Amino acid sequence: MQSYTEENYLKTIYHLAEKTINVQTNAIAEQMQTKPASVTDMIKKLADKGLVDYIKYQGVTLTEIGKNTAIDIVRKHRLWEVFLVDKLNFKWDEVHDVAEELEHIKSIELIERLDEFLGFPKADPHGDPIPDKNGRFAKTQFIKLIELKIGDQGTITGVTQHSSAFLKHLEKLGLTLGKKIQISDVTDFDGSVEILLSDKQVNISREVAKHILISSNGKN
Amino acid sequence: MQSYTEENYLKTIYHLAEKTINVQTNAIAEQMQTKPASVTDMIKKLADKGLVDYIKYQGVTLTEIGKNTAIDIVRKHRLWEVFLVDKLNFKWDEVHDVAEELEHIKSIELIERLDEFLGFPKADPHGDPIPDKNGRFAKTQFIKLIELKIGDQGTITGVTQHSSAFLKHLEKLGLTLGKKIQISDVTDFDGSVEILLSDKQVNISREVAKHILISSNGKN
DNA sequence: AAAAATTTTTAGATTTACCTAAAAATAAAA
DNA sequence: TTTTATTTTTAGGTAAATCTAAAAATTTTT
Numbered sequence: 073m074q075s076y077t078e079e080n081y082l083k084t085i086y087h088l089a090e091k092t093i094n095v096q097t098n099a100i101a102e103q104m105q106t107k108p109a110s111v112t113d114m115i116k117k118l119a120d121k122g123l124v125d126y127i128k129y130q131g132v133t134l135t136e137i138g139k140n141t142a143i144d145i146v147r148k149h150r151l152w153e154v155f156l157v158d159k160l161n162f163k164w165d166e167v168h169d170v171a172e173e174l175e176h177i178k179s180i181e182l183i184e185r186l187d188e189f190l191g192f193p194k195a196d197p198h199g200d201p202i203p204d205k206n207g208r209f210a211k212t213q214f215i216k217l218i219e220l221k222i223g224d225q226g227t228i229t230g231v232t233q234h235s236s237a238f239l240k241h242l243e244k245l246g247l248t249l250g251k252k253i254q255i256s257d258v259t260d261f262d263g264s265v266e267i268l269l270s271d272k273q274v275n276i277s278r279e280v281a282k283h284i285l286i287s288s289n290g291k292n
Numbered sequence: 293m294q295s296y297t298e299e300n301y302l303k304t305i306y307h308l309a310e311k312t313i314n315v316q317t318n319a320i321a322e323q324m325q326t327k328p329a330s331v332t333d334m335i336k337k338l339a340d341k342g343l344v345d346y347i348k349y350q351g352v353t354l355t356e357i358g359k360n361t362a363i364d365i366v367r368k369h370r371l372w373e374v375f376l377v378d379k380l381n382f383k384w385d386e387v388h389d390v391a392e393e394l395e396h397i398k399s400i401e402l403i404e405r406l407d408e409f410l411g412f413p414k415a416d417p418h419g420d421p422i423p424d425k426n427g428r429f430a431k432t433q434f435i436k437l438i439e440l441k442i443g444d445q446g447t448i449t450g451v452t453q454h455s456s457a458f459l460k461h462l463e464k465l466g467l468t469l470g471k472k473i474q475i476s477d478v479t480d481f482d483g484s485v486e487i488l489l490s491d492k493q494v495n496i497s498r499e500v501a502k503h504i505l506i507s508s509n510g511k512n
Numbered sequence: 513a514a515a516a517a518t519t520t521t522t523a524g525a526t527t528t529a530c531c532t533a534a535a536a537a538t539a540a541a542a
Numbered sequence: 543t544t545t546t547a548t549t550t551t552t553a554g555g556t557a558a559a560t561c562t563a564a565a566a567a568t569t570t571t572t
Binding site for chain 4: 316317318328329331332333348349351
């Protein structure tokens with residue numbers, strides 16, 4: 073059994089490991105709003121518990137057990153986000169902090185039943201995949217919107233940027249999850265993209281287009 | 293803002309204060325599965341924060357602020373219990389421990405929306421009243437089943453004993469919340485009560501009858 | 513490859529919520 | 543009203559998670 077804090081470390085390491093193989097002390101410290109010295113202390117503890125592999129000065133990697141634990145927390149976080157948006161009508165940019173707390177409630181039964189109550193969703197309100205109870209992620213084929221060509225169609229199924237500012241921006245443009253879109257033009261000058269969205273036309277910058285995920289086979 | 297632990301102390305003091313005016317150190321310690329010395333420490337802290345009134349050796353009482361905080365936690369606890377039973381199909385004897393964790397999630401918005409989602413329930417699955425967001429309890433007129441006379445009718449609306457063993461026992465007898473009952477006989481010998489429950493007849497001991505609450509005007 | 517910069521770790525403190533053991537206050541019994 | 547028992551508090555200590563400041567290791571630059 074892990075403490076609230078240990079769980080947060082595992083989750084942070086898990087997310088950082090999606091980008092780099094060896095996760096560095098400073099990166100963890102920055103992500104967790106704490107000091108490198110505190111991170112070193114905790115890493116030692118997690119290593120003693122067999123949750124991470126750790127060589128001094130060389131960063132950490134999650135062990136099999138550590139990774140499974142982290143995935144379980146991610147699962148809880150994303151299921152709660154679905155609950156907050158689908159059942160309690162929160163907006164997708166309002167759910168992160170509360171889910172951050174709810175993810176630590178430790179009852180296997182609770183999560184199983186919540187999963188069922190929500191209809192076994194495969195993705196959270198930001199389009200991030202929800203692992204099943206065995207920690208397996210559904211295979212998904214997302215393409216970044218920026219990679220589409222003029223005339224291509226698809227459905228918005230995710231984002232790779234979760235800041236409130238970004239999500240609010242998309243919300244205002246009407247670019248929310250599940251919306252069907254078609255590319256009507258790509259500006260040579262600045263790479264901004266013209267999108268056909270049901271009836272209206274919207275224009276987004278290249279930067280925004282980079283962070284929107286599209287699938288051509290419906291919601292997944 | 294209170295810590296998880298401080299919230300638990302306030303809640304415990306609140307519940308103990310329903311029975312005695314001045315809450316004693318030992319009573320808190322027993323309830324919280326901790327030592328009297330630890331309780332003294334925490335009481336001092338709560339007194340410094342203005343959440344309890346405390347005179348050495350004389351026990352504690354909640355201040356207005358302390359009481360409101362405690363009621364808010366009770367509100368959360370009971371709303372979550374309703375969620376677990378009504379939406380996730382938990383049995384009424386399975387929800388307490390999980391609700392004990394959920395009650396500490398601190399988001400006012402979350403609880404408002406949960407309350408609405410559940411249809412503003414007035415009582416939890418054990419029949420305990422749920423205060424509204426201003427901390428006010430709905431007036432309820434419960435009678436203990438033991439006080440009913442032969443021929444009296446009513447609806448089961450609560451219990452005053454929350455142990456899993458007791459709740460499981462009631463479950464087995466079919467004496468669950470909302471069930472309509474009629475007293476068909478009271479045994480002189482041991483005070484056990486014969487109950488007419490839809491079609492079948494059940495017999496409960498005097499001890500059990502003491503802990504069942506009845507109302508004659510439907511669910512409240 | 514030596515010097516400089518960066519990253520990481522160690523050492524020693526602090527805070528929160530506990531604990532044990534002993535002392536002090538209060539309540540109950542003789 | 544003493545003595546005894548119970549309750550409560552104090553004193554001093556522990557473990558978890560954090561911190562600052564300084565030392566050590568690694569990486570980058572010259």
